Amino acid sequence: MPRAVIAPIALLPEGWAEQVLIEFGRDGRITRVEAGAAKSGDADHCQGPVLPGMPNLHSHAFQRAMAGLAEVALNPEDSFWTWRDLMYRLVGRLTPEQVEDIARYLYIDMLKGGYTAVAEFHYLHHGLDGKPYADPAEMSRRVLRAAERAGIGITLLPVLYAHGGFGGKAPSDAQKRFINTTDQYLKLQESLAKDCAAPGRRLGFCFHSLRAVTGDEIKSVMGSADDDRPVHVHIAEQQKEVADCLAWSGRRPIQWLYDHVPVDERWCLIHATHAEPDEVAAMAKSRAVAGLCPTTEANLGDGLFPAIDFVADGGRLGIGSDSHVSLSVVEELRWLEYGQRLKHERRNRLHDANKHVAGYLYRASLQGGAQALGQKMGAIAVGNRADLVVLDGQHPLLAHVSGDDILGRWLFAGLNRMVKDVMVGGEWVVQDGRHGDEIEAGRAFAAAVKAAI
Ligand code: ZN
Numbered sequence: 538m539p540r541a542v543i544a545p546i547a548l549l550p551e552g553w554a555e556q557v558l559i560e561f562g563r564d565g566r567i568t569r570v571e572a573g574a575a576k577s578g579d580a581d582h583c584q585g586p587v588l589p590g591m592p593n594l595h596s597h598a599f600q601r602a603m604a605g606l607a608e609v610a611l612n613p614e615d616s617f618w619t620w621r622d623l624m625y626r627l628v629g630r631l632t633p634e635q636v637e638d639i640a641r642y643l644y645i646d647m648l649k650g651g652y653t654a655v656a657e658f659h660y661l662h663h664g665l666d667g668k669p670y671a672d673p674a675e676m677s678r679r680v681l682r683a684a685e686r687a688g689i690g691i692t693l694l695p696v697l698y699a700h701g702g703f704g705g706k707a708p709s710d711a712q713k714r715f716i717n718t719t720d721q722y723l724k725l726q727e728s729l730a731k732d733c734a735a736p737g738r739r740l741g742f743c744f745h746s747l748r749a750v751t752g753d754e755i756k757s758v759m760g761s762a763d764d765d766r767p768v769h770v771h772i773a774e775q776q777k778e779v780a781d782c783l784a785w786s787g788r789r790p791i792q793w794l795y796d797h798v799p800v801d802e803r804w805c806l807i808h809a810t811h812a813e814p815d816e817v818a819a820m821a822k823s824r825a826v827a828g829l830c831p832t833t834e835a836n837l838g839d840g841l842f843p844a845i846d847f848v849a850d851g852g853r854l855g856i857g858s859d860s861h862v863s864l865s866v867v868e869e870l871r872w873l874e875y876g877q878r879l880k881h882e883r884r885n886r887l888h889d890a891n892k893h894v895a896g897y898l899y900r901a902s903l904q905g906g907a908q909a910l911g912q913k914m915g916a917i918a919v920g921n922r923a924d925l926v927v928l929d930g931q932h933p934l935l936a937h938v939s940g941d942d943i944l945g946r947w948l949f950a951g952l953n954r955m956v957k958d959v960m961v962g963g964e965w966v967v968q969d970g971r972h973g974d975e976i977e978a979g980r981a982f983a984a985a986v987k988a989a990i
Contacts, residue, residue, distance in 0.1 A: 540561055540963060541558055541560040541569075541577065541579060541581070542558075542580055542925070542960070543556065543558050543559075543574060543580045543581070543582050544556075544557040544559065544925075545583065545584075545585070545587075546586050546587070546939070546943075547586070547587040547588070548586070548589065548944075549570065549916075550916045550917070550918055552940075553939065553940050555573065556574050557570065557571070557587070557917075558572075558580065559587075565737065565923055565964070566913070566923065566962075566963075567918060567920065567922070567923050569919065570919060581965075583958065584929075584957065585927050585929050585930025585935065585957055586927070586935065586943045587917070587925050588899070588927075588944075589903050589925065589926070590653025590926050591651050591653065591856070591866045591899075591915075591926070592654045592656070592855060592903070592909065592914060592915060593652040593654065593655040593858055594656045594805060594855040594905070594910060595656060595828050595830050595857025596643075596657050596658060596857060597659075597860065598636065598639060598640035598657060598683070598861075599636050599640070600859075600860045601640075601646075601861040602627060602631075602985070603624065603990070604862050605862065606990070607623050615838075616775075617774065617837045617838065625712075628711065629714075630990075631661065631989050632665075633670070635989050636679050637682055637683045638978075638981040638984070639683075639982055639985050639986065639989075640657075640679070640680050641683040641974075641978050641982070642978040642979055643861060644684055644688075645687045645978050647858065648688065648959050649953060649956060649959070649970065649972060650864040650865040650866055650953050650956065651865070651866035651953070652858075652864075652866060653690060653961045654689060654692065654737070654912055654922075654961070655684065655691055656692040656741070656767070657684070657691055657693055657694060658694050658696060658769060659680055659694060659695055659743075660696035660698050661676055661715065662676055662677070662696075662716075662717060662725070663676075663715075663716070664714070665714070667716070673724070673725055674729055677695055677725070678732065681733070686978075687966070687974070687978070688961050688972075689966070690737040690910075690914065690922065690924065690961055690962065692741055692767060692909075692910040692912060693729060693738065693740055693741070694742070694743035694769050695725050695729060695740075695743060696715070697719065697722045697743065697744050697749070697750055697754065698715035698745040699718065699722075699751070700748070700750065700751070701748070701749075702748050702781070703781050703784075703785035704785050705751050715745070719754050719758060723761050726740065726742070726761075726762075736922075736962060737961070737962050739910060739912050741766050741767035741768060741911060742767070742768045742769075743768070743769045744758070744770045746770060746790075747770070747794065755798055759798070765911065766911060767803055767805060767908075767911035768803050769828070770794070770804070770806060770807065771807045772794060772807065772809055773789065773791050773809050773811045773812060774808035774811075774837075776811060779811050791806070791813075792815070795816075800823045801823055801824060801825065802824040802825060803825075804823070805825065805826040805827075805828045805855070805909035806825055807828040808830065808842070809827050809828075809842055810834060810839045817847050817852070820847065821853075824853060825853070826854060826855050826908050827847060827852060827855075828854075828856075828857055828909060829842055829844070829856055829857070830856065830858065830859035830860075832858070832868050832869060833858070833860040833862060834859075835876070841877070844873065844886075844887055845887065848889075848901075853904065854901055854902065855901075855902050855908070855909050856870060856873065856902045856906065865952070866902075867951060867952060867953060869902075870898040870899065871948055871949060873898060874886060874894055874898060891941070893941040893945070894945070894949075895945040895947070895948040895949060896940075898948065899948065903916065922961070922962050923960060923962060923963040924960060924961050924962065926959055926960075927958040927960075928947060928955050928957060929954075929957040930957075932951075934946045934950055934951060935955070954970060956970065957970060
């Protein structure tokens with residue numbers, strides 16, 4: 538017998554619907570969606586509006602250990618680059634056990650914030666001495682195990698990080714745990730293929746940035762597999778990165794990428810903060826996803842992605858929590874819109890023809906996120922994984938509102954605590970705001986961070 542839930546109101550691809558029956562099979566995939574369904578004793582009756590779970594398209598799990606601890610003005614020129622020095626200090630100490638404990642609790646917090654799958658941009662590969670572990674995929678497997686224990690879907694993106702700067706510059710000592718040759722990288726991919734074939738998992742290619750790989754390396758990795766796996770890259774996050782790329786090649790990072798690589802819908806360009814109008818147009822035309830991480834980009838003082846022009850060009854976008862200063866769908870989407878309002882001194886900047894900002898932001902991020910993760914999710918539809926977020930139907934702010942105003946209340950006036958229940962692949966992982974493993978996982982996280990910091 539398939540299992541089922543009934544939603545009093547649910548966000549479906551065709552719009553909001555009432556009394557929606559959602560059935561799913563043992564594999565966690567939705568087998569039937571029917572509006573106007575009768576009550577059923579066999580189904581779980583949700584106690585609030587039901588939304589598709591949000592994909593988190595950008596995470597560096599270990600960075601959660603230092604979130605909130607770099608907010609001290611010790612350097613008048615404090616920037617991404619000085620933050621990176623602190624991050625490298627943490628990198629110099631973390632063990633595989635600690636990484637698993639940090640990721641496991643992080644992923645629980647993600648679920649509680651409304652994310653049901655994560656793209657883990659994973660570049661911490663090697664031992665403290667920079668040498669590969671006996672199993673070179675040790676760290677990757679720790680991250681996969683953390684996701685499994687938390688109950689979150691994952692697209693694992695093992696990162697190729699081969700150099701320390703544009704043009705194949707030698708890496709620094711602080712980067713030694715990240716570094717692989719293309720051959721080592723392809724072997725790592727091969728050894729993880731089977732692990733990532735399990736339900737709720739996907740494997741993707743990932744290039745740290747144009748600072749860390751050459752054009753030839755990108756080509757040899759891309760030529761190694763003839764499939765539709767996702768491809769992620771950090772790009773144009775910082776002005777210094779743009780200036781260094783110009784000095785090296787005469788082209789800006791996004792220009793350089795589009796000049797040298799056939800970028801298509803498999804690609805997710807993380808940040809793309811410093812994009813000129815021709816770069817924005819090229820990104821939109823290529824159907825690649827802009828992977829935006831507004832709370833991290835604000836925290837690091839990166840700058841603002843030209844989202845209004847990108848949206849006007851039909852660009853695809855999604856959200857990620859990146860350095861994990863926030864684990865909240867609300868905060869990422871709110872600050873994505875607020876950044877544009879503050880910059881342009883106007884309200885209601887990001888929307889489609891329906892004009893509803895929260896409705897647009899949520900739907901666009903579902904679609905872009907699902908595309909970036911390469912997973913069948915992001916919509917309550919037959920064949921997709923049963924990933925659901927149930928908002929608190931008893932919350933006074935959600936009383937007497939319907940349709941996209943539900944999203945408006947949550948995203949612009951609500952907080953994480955409006956997330957009541959979360960389902961991933963047909964299993965409830967958060968119920969009444971709590972995850973079954975959060976206390977034990979929290980203790981393990983605290984012990985890991987105490988030992989590492
Ligand atoms: Zn990142």
